[in-house]
Amino acid sequence: MPYDLEAPVTRNTDLGHGNFLIEFEAPEIVGCMKPAQFFMIGVPGSKLLLRRPFSVCGLPGTFDDGRPGSAQVLYKVVGEGTALLASLRAGARLEVLGPLGRGFEAPEPGRRALFLAGGIGVAPFPAFAAALRREGREVGLLYGARTAGDLPLLEWFERVCAPVEVATEDGSRGRRGLVTALLEELLRKEDPSAFHVYACGPQPMLKAVAQWARRHDVRCDLSLEARMACGFGVCLGCVVPTRGSGPEGDVGFERVCVEGPVMRAERLAW
Amino acid sequence: MPYDLEAPVTRNTDLGHGNFLIEFEAPEIVGCMKPAQFFMIGVPGSKLLLRRPFSVCGLPGTFDDGRPGSAQVLYKVVGEGTALLASLRAGARLEVLGPLGRGFEAPEPGRRALFLAGGIGVAPFPAFAAALRREGREVGLLYGARTAGDLPLLEWFERVCAPVEVATEDGSRGRRGLVTALLEELLRKEDPSAFHVYACGPQPMLKAVAQWARRHDVRCDLSLEARMACGFGVCLGCVVPTRGSGPEGDVGFERVCVEGPVMRAERLAW
Amino acid sequence: MVKPDLRVKLGPLELKNPVLTASGTFGYGLEFRPYLDLNRLGGVVVKGLSPRPRAGHPPERIVETPAGMLNAIGLQNVGVDAFLSEKLPALRAYDTAVIANVFGETLAQYVEVCAKLDGAPGLAAVELNVSCPNTEAGGMEFGNDPRALARVTRACREATALPLIVKLSPNAPDICEAARAAADSGADALSLVNTFVGMAVDVERRRPVLSRGTGGLSGPAIRPLAVWLTWRVHRAVPLPLIGMGGIMGARDALEFILAGATAIQVGTANFVKPDAAVRVLQDLEAYLVRHGIASVRELVGALEWPDEAAP
Amino acid sequence: MVKPDLRVKLGPLELKNPVLTASGTFGYGLEFRPYLDLNRLGGVVVKGLSPRPRAGHPPERIVETPAGMLNAIGLQNVGVDAFLSEKLPALRAYDTAVIANVFGETLAQYVEVCAKLDGAPGLAAVELNVSCPNTEAGGMEFGNDPRALARVTRACREATALPLIVKLSPNAPDICEAARAAADSGADALSLVNTFVGMAVDVERRRPVLSRGTGGLSGPAIRPLAVWLTWRVHRAVPLPLIGMGGIMGARDALEFILAGATAIQVGTANFVKPDAAVRVLQDLEAYLVRHGIASVRELVGALEWPDEAAP
Numbered sequence A, B: 001m002p003y004d005l006e007a008p009v010t011r012n013t014d015l016g017h018g019n020f021l022i023e024f025e026a027p028e029i030v031g032c033m034k035p036a037q038f039f040m041i042g043v044p045g046s047k048l049l050l051r052r053p054f055s056v057c058g059l060p061g062t063f064d065d066g067r068p069g070s071a072q073v074l075y076k077v078v079g080e081g082t083a084l085l086a087s088l089r090a091g092a093r094l095e096v097l098g099p100l101g102r103g104f105e106a107p108e109p110g111r112r113a114l115f116l117a118g119g120i121g122v123a124p125f126p127a128f129a130a131a132l133r134r135e136g137r138e139v140g141l142l143y144g145a146r147t148a149g150d151l152p153l154l155e156w157f158e159r160v161c162a163p164v165e166v167a168t169e170d171g172s173r174g175r176r177g178l179v180t181a182l183l184e185e186l187l188r189k190e191d192p193s194a195f196h197v198y199a200c201g202p203q204p205m206l207k208a209v210a211q212w213a214r215r216h217d218v219r220c221d222l223s224l225e226a227r228m229a230c231g232f233g234v235c236l237g238c239v240v241p242t243r244g245s246g247p248e249g250d251v252g253f254e255r256v257c258v259e260g261p262v263m264r265a266e267r268l269a270w
Numbered sequence C, D: 001m002v003k004p005d006l007r008v009k010l011g012p013l014e015l016k017n018p019v020l021t022a023s024g025t026f027g028y029g030l031e032f033r034p035y036l037d038l039n040r041l042g043g044v045v046v047k048g049l050s051p052r053p054r055a056g057h058p059p060e061r062i063v064e065t066p067a068g069m070l071n072a073i074g075l076q077n078v079g080v081d082a083f084l085s086e087k088l089p090a091l092r093a094y095d096t097a098v099i100a101n102v103f104g105e106t107l108a109q110y111v112e113v114c115a116k117l118d119g120a121p122g123l124a125a126v127e128l129n130v131s132c133p134n135t136e137a138g139g140m141e142f143g144n145d146p147r148a149l150a151r152v153t154r155a156c157r158e159a160t161a162l163p164l165i166v167k168l169s170p171n172a173p174d175i176c177e178a179a180r181a182a183a184d185s186g187a188d189a190l191s192l193v194n195t196f197v198g199m200a201v202d203v204e205r206r207r208p209v210l211s212r213g214t215g216g217l218s219g220p221a222i223r224p225l226a227v228w229l230t231w232r233v234h235r236a237v238p239l240p241l242i243g244m245g246g247i248m249g250a251r252d253a254l255e256f257i258l259a260g261a262t263a264i265q266v267g268t269a270n271f272v273k274p275d276a277a278v279r280v281l282q283d284l285e286a287y288l289v290r291h292g293i294a295s296v297r298e299l300v301g302a303l304e305w306p307d308e309a310a311p
């Protein structure tokens, strides 16, 4: 059950290259939130009318220095709303609605979790990685970005996950190329059916992953993004085309905020 | 010559009852500003489109603890813009345009300055009082408000000016009644032509003072307020009716931001 | 002071208070149960209903603009049958007036939906969304053509005994003419305004942001326009009005009420603050208490028109 | 990369860049000397001029609304004679196109002002503000009646050899019809939009905030509406357009240019940031460089209309 709270910012750390990790106190929300669920976050008095959606990145237990009753959000400055967030100091107040949407489900027993992250798409994975590791599950991360600076929290993942493989488009860190190449390579060596793939990143990457998963029949969940007005299912603004959801069982539209943000790759009619 | 600057807030002191004294650094502006001139102040990223006009309250030398190159503005929370100002901490940034408008002129030699302030209308007087006192001029203050809490900076004036007389509508401090009663009383005892009256406060008070000054032929300047869009003469939004300014020399409209905010009382066609 | 009287009457439709929620911004009502007590609301206007379910437009469907948003949802909805069987039974359990918003691409579709809604237990009224292209008349919106508007109003009037609200489009060449056409054709009340047509351009990609090119502008940006249209229609037509357009708080609601609206709808604000409608109601009540006003009805159209003003 | 070419042509009017300032928001230009270099601007449109000086409306004349403002200045101005003798001589010293905005309450007044401006050295063009009540026709605005608009355009066309811009009102029942009327009557270019009629209510005093009751809405709030009207007129009429409405930065200016505006005007933004127009120009140039676009003219109307979009 979601709550709409005023949440005080406890810190807002500049991770460089326009990436920030903001922490705020919201015990009621945090108490019932699952990895890859999201918040709608607004800044009171700001000129933006609509709140902005952000995945939960850290929950209590995710980061060693996380405060009790607090959540962390990893974000990148891409426009007015994220620039405004970046200007906030500890003590500022946020309007936070959450938890919203459907989060990640743990892999079936015996399967290994494999995360595919594209740049800031890494945001929902820390809380999930920490939770799975606590249960003794194996978690791998394939992490792609344009350039080395766009790999926030990489060191954290290197401590928590294995394997952690990196690809950058400019070759400034890890392999030169796309993250999907890492995926193909890994699963050439290992049995795809031993994995449950979770992917989050820019749409072209997700489309490629979804196609690949369909082709190889790998269980694959995507954490999607869309422009949102409400975040809780009533504006119908955030839809993606999905198979079987249309008026006659054909392709229809489903809401990323309620039926997602996590959706099974094969459902998407991209 | 006005400047448009980003000015860092150095402090923002809550004086109680919704009154605040904010200080910001703007050396270029402060260096050429006169008492009762004003700033247009905006908060970057806020939802308000237009800046808000505020008189300069303190200039270097006005308050003992004032910082060099900084100005103080005394304001009261009455709406969204002033509420937003009140929420700012040291380090926040303001958009400040100034100095704007025509400020106070010193009284002719031999005349004593007498300030009439209604509540937050006291704002332009500290800088003027300090400047006049530095030149050894005599300065009196008649200070009215609804209630005792609405008399910001009263203690400061009691140190700097004499006489300082107070009236409150509820009698909670000084005389019960309106500030204009103090004026009539004082000038029954003394020769009106020995004074130059400067008045700032709510419009009904200014109208009463202007009438009184006309009746007794006292030199009287008013510091006016008006809704403003630009503050520098181009929107024509801030006008007041004045005698002789009309197309045929009849009643016309003049801009508070350029021809004012200080205008001679007898010019107003209220 | 005694509690102020909040009841209002829109012709045959009696509401316990004047605060409704706007169609398309409140889902089927049930989605808001975590955020507010539906029993508090004067009424709930559900998402527009068509004879059959509709998939709506492909993304992008929405984009934020200064103090507003554009939407081109394409009237995605479950269809009138699913509404009656799946949504209404749960919704009518609440003590609030349930109002069905209806649209069609032909006159026959409007009539079909109205007829199906007619006997439905727990339905308080029908609101016609006439900002919908008339496919039989070259795609011109019903609401922009007074004759088509009169026809659709009359046909729906015959199809249902429920109180009939016609929702006016601000894009009509002359909204007062549209209001008169609806009034003369059997409408019990008018609601206004629907969204204004607008466009946002993605200047990096050099194309409209929305897949449909244009969208409907809602939110605080349009409030001064909507308040003015409310006052104009109030002076032109004797029907009770339901005002909307950018209402975020009670102060905004009062602008519409003073300009002649007997009730108001909260729209885009529901997205921003899910309990916005209840806050509007609370603060409206507080305003009445503060001003010693016994009934909200005293304020309807009570705007004092300045002497110096244009007529 | 070489500097992009910013020159544009509006019929006979050649501008060194497409950034102008909007009438009524830039005084007589000279007031902005402390804030920007007037020589940078493509042009300056001065406050609307009438045959004789006008006092304008009593206060309140302005009020802020969400992302916008309403104004009812009442066309206060020094009159055309004082403009010619006192303002123009100083203004024409700058390397920028000076455009006189003209209005009247009768056709004869428009003609009188245009005739006086006709020979004036240093004047680049005339812009007709037709959002003005026609006192000879019951107060209906010239711009809202295509025939009156055609007449006033034709009469001004005859009264002056200067390039003639007609500024369209968004309150017209059909802006495309108005655009065609102006185009067919000798206009060289069209500018759009003027302000939208709106109203703000002071709910504590239960009266309109503005002394006139209503005012014209400007600022970012109207941008999506103005961009859409620009695109509509661009597709309906072959004349060059000057777009405006809520332009605060280069991104906003590009929305209008892509939607078909050959030049743009910066209005309300001048109040908020006195050097707004020069910033728009700088950032527009930076955009062209970043995208490797040789001339701003390539972008005029270059909006790609999506396949799925409404026609």
Ligand SMILES: Cc1cc2nc3c(=O)[nH]c(=O)nc-3n(C[C@H](O)[C@H](O)[C@H](O)COP(=O)(O)OP(=O)(O)OC[C@H]3O[C@@H](n4cnc5c(N)ncnc54)[C@H](O)[C@@H]3O)c2cc1C
Pocket: A038, A052, A053, A054, A055, A056, A073, A074, A075, A076, A077, A078, A079, A080, A081, A082, A083, A120, A123, A124, A224, A225, A226, A227, A228, A256, A261
């Ligand atoms: C469920 C969900 C979870 C998300 N989690 C995160 C997160 O953890 N960290 C993070 O940095 N971002 C996340 N995003 C994306 C984030 O919401 C957008 O970056 C943000 O809304 C941009 O706001 P803005 O005001 O800064 O930019 P705007 O000015 O609104 O837009 C800037 C650019 O971003 C694009 N954009 C705007 N909104 C979205 C959106 N919702 N999705 C994708 N692109 C958009 C625009 O097209 C434009 O190019 C998430 C989005 C969703 C839907």
Ligand SMILES: Cc1cc2nc3c(=O)[nH]c(=O)nc-3n(C[C@H](O)[C@H](O)[C@H](O)COP(=O)(O)OP(=O)(O)OC[C@H]3O[C@@H](n4cnc5c(N)ncnc54)[C@H](O)[C@@H]3O)c2cc1C
Pocket: B038, B052, B053, B054, B055, B056, B073, B074, B075, B076, B077, B078, B079, B080, B081, B082, B083, B120, B123, B124, B224, B225, B226, B227, B228, B256, B261
């Ligand atoms: C030259 C000048 C100097 C001023 N100096 C000071 C000062 O030193 N300290 C101070 O506290 N205030 C001063 N004011 C008044 C101040 O500008 C307003 O209180 C402020 O703009 C209100 O902004 P807001 O957003 O909080 O309120 P809004 O939400 O804009 O309005 C709240 C209330 O204030 C009224 N109001 C709005 N603008 C003005 C205005 N410009 N003048 C009068 N009433 C207005 C409205 O009618 C409304 O009742 C000055 C005004 C002028 C013109």
Ligand SMILES: Cc1cc2nc3c(=O)[nH]c(=O)nc-3n(C[C@H](O)[C@H](O)[C@H](O)COP(=O)(O)O)c2cc1C
Pocket: A235, A236, C022, C023, C024, C025, C047, C048, C071, C073, C075, C101, C128, C129, C167, C193, C194, C195, C217, C218, C219, C220, C222, C244, C245, C246, C247, C265, C266, C267, C268, C269
């Ligand atoms: C996302 C969205 C969907 C809407 N859908 C409908 C609809 O189905 N039927 C209708 O009559 N109006 C619809 N509207 C219009 C609103 O009911 C309302 O008239 C308009 O948004 C103005 O009010 P607001 O500014 O408070 O939102 C919709 C508005 C929005 C923002």
Ligand SMILES: Cc1cc2nc3c(=O)[nH]c(=O)nc-3n(C[C@H](O)[C@H](O)[C@H](O)COP(=O)(O)O)c2cc1C
Pocket: B235, B236, D022, D023, D024, D025, D047, D048, D071, D073, D075, D101, D128, D129, D167, D193, D194, D195, D217, D218, D219, D220, D222, D244, D245, D246, D247, D265, D266, D267, D268, D269
């Ligand atoms: C205070 C004010 C005064 C205006 N006066 C005039 C005028 O005299 N003549 C005219 O044609 N337009 C006038 N306008 C309209 C503007 O030129 C412009 O069309 C409108 O404000 C939309 O642009 P914007 O949103 O950038 O301000 C005025 C606008 C404002 C805000």
Ligand code: FES
Pocket: A227, A228, A229, A230, A231, A232, A233, A234, A235, A236, A237, A238, A239, A255, A256, A257, A258
């Ligand atoms: S964001 Fe409103 S329905 Fe998903």
Ligand code: FES
Pocket: B227, B228, B229, B230, B231, B232, B233, B234, B235, B236, B237, B238, B239, B255, B256, B257, B258
């Ligand atoms: S505030 Fe614009 S002219 Fe005075």
